[in-house]
Amino acid sequence: MQSTDEQIEAAPDDPAVQGMTTRDSAPLQHDRYRLTVRAKAGNLRVVAAWQVFGCEAPQADHVRIRVDRRHSFEEMTITFAAVSPDTLATMVGRLVALPWALDAYFCPCALPQA
Numbered sequence: 001m002q003s004t005d006e007q008i009e010a011a012p013d014d015p016a017v018q019g020m021t022t023r024d025s026a027p028l029q030h031d032r033y034r035l036t037v038r039a040k041a042g043n044l045r046v047v048a049a050w051q052v053f054g055c056e057a058p059q060a061d062h063v064r065i066r067v068d069r070r071h072s073f074e075e076m077t078i079t080f081a082a083v084s085p086d087t088l089a090t091m092v093g094r095l096v097a098l099p100w101a102l103d104a105y106f107c108p109c110a111l112p113q114a
Contacts, residue, residue, distance in 0.1 A: 031081060031082055032079060032080065032081050032108070032109040033079070033080050033083060033085070033088055033106050033107065033108050033109060034077050034078070034079050034080075034106060034107055034108075034109055035077070035078050035080065035088055035091060035092065035104065035105070035106040036075055036076070036077040036078075036104065036105055036106070037049050037075065037076055037095045037101055037103075037104040038073055038074070038075040038101070038102045038103050038104070039073065039074055039075070039100050039101055039102055040072060040073055040074075040100075040102060041067065041068075041069070041072040041073055041074055042074070043074070043100045044065070044074040044075070044076060044100070045098070045100055046065070046076060048098060048100075049076060049095060049098075049101075052091055052094045052095055052098075053078070053091060056080065056083050056087060056091070059080045059081055059082055059083050060078045060079065060080055061079055061080070061081050062078070062079035063076065063077070063078050063079075064076070064077045064078075065077075073102065079109065085106070088106040089106070091104075091106075092104045092105060092106055
């Protein structure tokens with residue numbers, strides 16, 4: 001039986017290598033992100049959270065509020081279009097500083113399949 005730890009060499013001009021290099025060198029561009037803030041059941045402060053969004057609030061195009069009675073928490077997830085990850089990170093920092101917030105995070109929305 002042959003070892004599976006062998007390295008395979010491919011020429012730089014090999015189309016497979018060029019395709020991987022092109023695909024992997026360009027960062028994925030996301031223009032839509034979801035930001036979620038979570039609080040204990042009964043403690044979610046929608047207006048206070050919305051105030052954190054400031055001038056980016058008009059970029060919100062979808063809001064989902066969910067109550068998980070089994071685990072006793074509430075969460076609000078907002079989908080933003082055209083808001084930078086740096087701005088979202090700042091929002092998350094402000095949200096987690098609020099006394100009622102258990103946690104907050106953001107993630108990119110899935111890219112459509114090509």
